[in-house]
Amino acid sequence: MTSNPKGKFISFEGIDGAGKSTHIAFVAETLAALGKRVVSSREPGGTAVGEKLRDLLLHEKMHLETEALLMFASRREHIAQVIEPALARGDWVISDRFTDASFAYQGGGRGLDRAKMEALENWVHPHLQPDLTLLFDVPLEVARARLDATRTLDKFEQEQADFFSACRNEYLRRAAQFPQRIVVIDSTQSIAAIRAQIGTILQELL
Ligand code: TYD
Numbered sequence: 001m002t003s004n005p006k007g008k009f010i011s012f013e014g015i016d017g018a019g020k021s022t023h024i025a026f027v028a029e030t031l032a033a034l035g036k037r038v039v040s041s042r043e044p045g046g047t048a049v050g051e052k053l054r055d056l057l058l059h060e061k062m063h064l065e066t067e068a069l070l071m072f073a074s075r076r077e078h079i080a081q082v083i084e085p086a087l088a089r090g091d092w093v094i095s096d097r098f099t100d101a102s103f104a105y106q107g108g109g110r111g112l113d114r115a116k117m118e119a120l121e122n123w124v125h126p127h128l129q130p131d132l133t134l135l136f137d138v139p140l141e142v143a144r145a146r147l148d149a150t151r152t153l154d155k156f157e158q159e160q161a162d163f164f165s166a167c168r169n170e171y172l173r174r175a176a177q178f179p180q181r182i183v184v185i186d187s188t189q190s191i192a193a194i195r196a197q198i199g200t201i202l203q204e205l206l
Contacts, residue, residue, distance in 0.1 A: 006090055007036070007037070007086065007087050007089070007090045007091045007092040007093065008092055008093075008131040008132065008205060009083065009087060009092075009093045009095070009128075009129075009130045009131050009132075010027065010092070010093070010094045010095070010130060010131065010132045010133070010134065010205075011094075011095045011097065011098035011100065011130040011132075011133045011134075012024050012027075012094070012095070012096050012097065012133075012134050012136070013097060013098070013100045013101055013104070013133055013134070013135045013136070013171060013182075014135060014136030014137060014138070014143075014171070014187065015104070015138075015140070015143050015164045015167050015168050015171070016143060016147060016156060016157050016164070017138070017142070017143030017144060017145070017146040017147045017157075018136040018137065018138050018143050018146075018187050019136050019138065019146060019187045019194075020096065020134070020136045020187075021096070022191060023134070023136070023191075023194060023195070023198060024040070024094060024096055026195055026198065027094055027134075027198060027202065028040050028094055030198075030199065030202060031092050031094075031202070034206070036091075036092045037089070037090070037091040037092065038091065038092045038093075038094060039082065039086040039091050039092065039093050039094070040094050040095075040096075041078065041082050041083075041093065041094070041095050041096070042095060042096035042097060043071075043074060043075060043078060043095060043096065043097045043098055043101065044057050044058075044070070044071055044074040044075075044097075045074065045078075046074075046077075046078040046081075046082050046095070047074075047077045047078055047081045047082060049074070049077045050074040050075075050077050050078050053070050053073060053074040054074065056070065057070055057071065057074070057155075058154040058155055058156065059154065059155055060155075061155070064106065064110045064111075064112055065112065065116075067106055067110070068102060068106040068112050068116070068117070068120065069120070071101075071102050071106060072102065072120045072121075072123075072124045075098070075099065075102075075124055075125070076124050078095075079124070079125055079128060083095070083128070084128070095130075098130055098133070099121050099124075099125070100133060100135070100171060100174050100182070102117060102120070102121075103117055103170055103171075103174055104167040104168070104170045104171045104174070105156065105167055107170055108166040108167045108168075108169055108170025108171070108173075109156075109159065109163045109164070109166050109167040109170075110163075111166075129181060130181060131181070131205065132181065132183065132201070132205055133178075133181055133182040133183070134183055134185055134198065134201070135171055135172075135174075135175055135182050135183065135184045135185065136185050136187040137168070137171070137172065137184050137185065137186060137187055138186075138187040138188055139188070140161050140164050140165055140168065142187075142188055143164065144161070144164075172184070183201055185197060185198070
């Protein structure tokens with residue numbers, strides 16, 4: 001069924017309101033149509049323990065370092081229970097956020113020392129990185145306008161413009177640091193244009 005039995009790991013990133021959710025479904029459908037087995041997951045969360053941590057992380061105020069540690073605790077569980085077993089089976093893993101989000105939000109947004117972030121990354125996944133990261137990038141005003149005002153915003157979504165500006169800058173810094181892994185997608189484009197771009201990127205990965 002597949003020419004390449006080995007699965008790949010794709011993560012999706014961007015500030016809240018950048019529009020990644022729309023495209024995650026598209027990537028899952030595209031890969032499934034090509035005969036790939038796809039495991040869709042998210043962070044924080046993706047496991048029973050991780051979803052409990054997500055509930056705390058998205059709704060409780062806490063010390064910055066507690067927040068970073070819990071993000072990585074959720075990630076440790078996610079890697080052990082979901083990501084590594086799936087990749088070992090040859091499945092594809094698509095994750096709504098991974099470690100770049102910790103660098104962007106806890107590092108950029110909240111200002112946690114980058115050396116501490118790197119220490120956590122080296123502890124929790126010294127040998128694992130996504131094969132591909134799609135970073136959906138939009139100006140802050142566009143992202144804010146896209147947040148659904150009819151629902152209650154979570155702890156992060158309630159942050160102010162300077163927080164998201166710092167998150168976005170850190171995402172772009174990571175993209176410049178790891179250009180072979182992270183592809184920046186101009187998320188102000190039409191959905192059709194973004195789908196076409198993603199289609200080309202997936203072809204290269206296959
Ligand atoms: P998000 O992925 O935007 O989910 P939804 O589309 O359901 O709102 O929500 C997760 C939030 O968690 C988001 O605001 C970013 C934040 N986050 C961090 O601050 N650090 C991390 O390491 C991760 C994975 C997420």
